[in-house]
Amino acid sequence: MGRSPARRPVGAITRGTTGHNRLRRSDRWLAAVHGGRLRAAVRPLVVDLGYGASHTTTLELFTRLRQVAPGVEVVGIEIDPARVARAKPYERKGLTFRLGGFELPVARPPTLVRAFNVLRQYEEGEAWRYWDVLRGGLAPGGVLVEGTSSENGRRAVWAGVSGEGPVTITFSARFDAFERPSDLADRLPKTLIHRNVPGERIHTFLRDFDHAWAVSAPYGAHGRRQRWLAAVRVLAASWPVPLSPPLGGPARWRLGELTLPWTAVDPR
Template structure:
């Protein structure tokens, strides 16, 4: 094999730290199972990819179990660039769940309906993150969705972007309601394409500023617990920002989970 052929087969991307753990991605799994339910139910072959699952396949296995409750024949493929991690995951394979070596090129033998990529782009630059998004979008099945985000070590704080073939569509913030002091604490989990934009003059900075203000004004609701205060804050914020207020993306049922979704365009940087 010549050098060009070897380069063509090389996975696209870099090895991540691989940190993972049980239920670390439960928040995003719950969102995918609810929001993407019609997509999963209507597909002829629901193929889902978990990209960059890390040193253990536990979160891929958990995603598989959760999505099988929605669609019993869903197929989930864990993709990892590190061959050692793939070898360690292979004993966990079963019907509908498999693991392969690869990167952003998604070598899964078909176009996936859903791609989850969590804590993969943290080590990349902003421009590289946009390039990775473009490559992933080019691999999607028609109508497919990418869920790309980051979370804390134990999953109590998370943020993710949903993208389709046209580009990013929504940003979701999700937190354990006892896991923060102010909503702007979630800024540390913003996707790579936004995290460096949290400065005065950028939309995402103004959004988090207003969220903090809504949180402060809603302090009296804290007498009834963190959940009522969160819900009151989101309702107040929705008066100034186009926060999703109806299912499946919004409304009290989702807000009770410590979640909020807003259209990407409301926060998009002026110069991607």
């Protein structure tokens, strides 16, 4: 019998823009928030979906996760055969690259899937559908982290999605990369970016975050980090901001991060 034809990758080729440390902020969050999940898993597998024109961010993810979960394996998946071919020479034990898309052509369900700057080119309805496709492929207790970053990595927003649905949303920025927190609106996941209009929860949250930032201006005399910390505390009086690790607390806020439960901004 002849071999059956290979399954066509699901999805479309992205621009592929990437660069060193573009996803450092999300890598740091993944290691802190989900490192324990990876250590607890048997043969933990992480998929970096749509890594782009260079292997760089996948290699950085592998290196950083190995520091907190030495047994983790990482597979970089790209829909463009030329990009996969360019990445192949950088494979090593525990790190591989292969052709594919949203169907996740891996040998076993992944504990974690990172998909950054992949869904921006899709319509909102398609983004929701691909969230469902990806979370359906997770190992039990697994998580999808899907988001968008600026090209220099200084501003990013991402959602944490479990097998049951979206759980968290995280805003992250360098303190010199914005004038007010709502500047991060252009990095919102595709499921939210068109919802940033009056009457929607995400719009209300960003409006309130800007207000908290404004009333915390006096703390700016001690630096923008102190102003951010003060603004988050103001915001926590009216929004369900996690106040303790791993999702919240001063140790995370000092990094220019803020995580909320997804239910706080869910447009549905």
